[in-house]
Amino acid sequence: MSTAELDIQAPPPAADPELEKRVMRKVSRRLIPFLIALYFVNYLDRTNIGFAGPNGMSKELGLTATMFGLASGIFFAGYLLLEVPSNLALHKYGARRWLARIIISWGLVASAMAFVPNATWLYVARFALGVAEAGFFPGIILYLTYWFPKRERARATALFLLALPLSSVIGAPVSAALLQAGDDLVGGMSGWRFMLLMEGIPAVLLGIVCWFYLTDRPADAKWLDDTERAWLTDRMAHEEESTGQRYHYPLRRTLLNGRIWALAFVYFGTTYGLYALSFFLPTIIAGFQETFGVEYSVMEIGLITAIPFAFGALSMVFWARHADRTGERVWHLAAPLLLGGLVIPSALYMSSPFTAMVAVTIVCVCICGALPNFWPLPTRFLSGAAAAAGVALINSVGNASGFVAPYVTGYLADLTGTQNAAMWVLGAMMIAAALIVLALKGAPAADDETVVETDLEGAR
Secondary structure: OOHHHHOOOOOOOOOOHHHHHHHHHHHHHHHHHHHHHHHHHHHHHHHOHHHHHHHOHHHHHOOOHHHHHHHHHOHHHHHHHOHHHHHHHHHHHOHHHHHHHHHHHHHHHHHHHHHOOOHHHHHHHHHHHHHHHOOHHHHHHHHHHHHOOHHHHHHHHHHHHOHHHHHHHOHHHHHHHHHHHHHHHOOOOOHHHHHHHHHHHHHHHHHHHHHHHOOOOHHHOOOOOHHHHHHHHHHHHHHHHHHHHHHOOOHHHHHHOHHHHHHHHHHHHHHHHHHHHHHHHHHHHHHHHHHOOOOOOHHHHHHHHHHHHHHHHHHHHHHHHHHHHHOOOHHHHHHHHHHHHHHHHHHHHOOOHHHHHHHHHHHHHHHHHHHHHHOOOHHHOOOHHHHHHHHHHHHHHHOOHHHHHHHHHHHHHHHHOOOHHHHHHHHHHHHHHHHHHHHHHHOOOOOOOOOOOOOOHHHO
């Protein structure tokens, strides 16, 4: 069977272009802002330990850099254990109920972390936070496949992922303000404890809203009129059926598929850079004071931390839009990974805080540009329960970098006394991820007799 024959599919349900535009606008306005708010709070609660560490937590709990890295990363041990079963539960029981359960659970644990008395209980709380949050991110990625056709998916994913850099752009100054407020206003509670307590509360409130606000599937959308609802339901059913007929990936085969695992390692290399920056950037900036003889307040460190992620937010939108317009995915993922991997070690040799932050900002722009162009790749050839398991598996393996990156970064900092070795490892991980995705582009799909063309080539 030829590639051309494989590309022949039944056409999607016909629609007036104005109808299609109106439906997608309604769906975007209804879902994307709320999902951004959820992920904003999620990522803030996951990474605010990075701001707490150099601002009192490490000293009060007696944490070395290695111990701080372990506390940051142990979150992902619990997270990875339950990722696949959690996503399968979401697919079975519906996004509204399952996501609400996840969000309320992590909010309660995030606030409770403010009361840990020592390093051991910090490890326990971070592990429990991972267990509570398991399934949230891949659940949202799966949820987007219920509502957005494939050609709209990179843009929708990019808009959702905007919460990631925004959580640093807005979250870092907010965290700094809460730290100061805790020190100034709350008797007997350290600023970092007050920050953790207050930043867990919005998750609980949003989880309650989620129960009443989200809609599981297009067929249930009362906020669309009958014509709009029928068109979107038919369109998404057609895409799911076409994907299932074309690739024939049952659940068990999905979990053993070589391409799924290769994409998981690509995601690992991409997020390695993200988590290394997210957890240690405030510490790195604080280190400028000794390296370059400068002095920063807590609020100044928060504002400087926000700068790379502000530029990252812009790159996320514009690079994903360019990918949608050109229809090319592979180089839109590989190119920023290659550039970021080559640039990050150069930050070690800069002669001022400004030039060092320029290099860090370029790397952040590259990471943020790559992320929304990753997720359209696996969701092009997975559907149904296979999509739920495949996306969760990729996210699980990829997010193992959330454990490895902060632990290795902290360990190398303790071992060498500088961040240099850690930055070289970070660059190597990003370059390796780029090389793998380029290799997949041209590799034969030998593990599936029904697919002659390569999966990633089909994503172009």
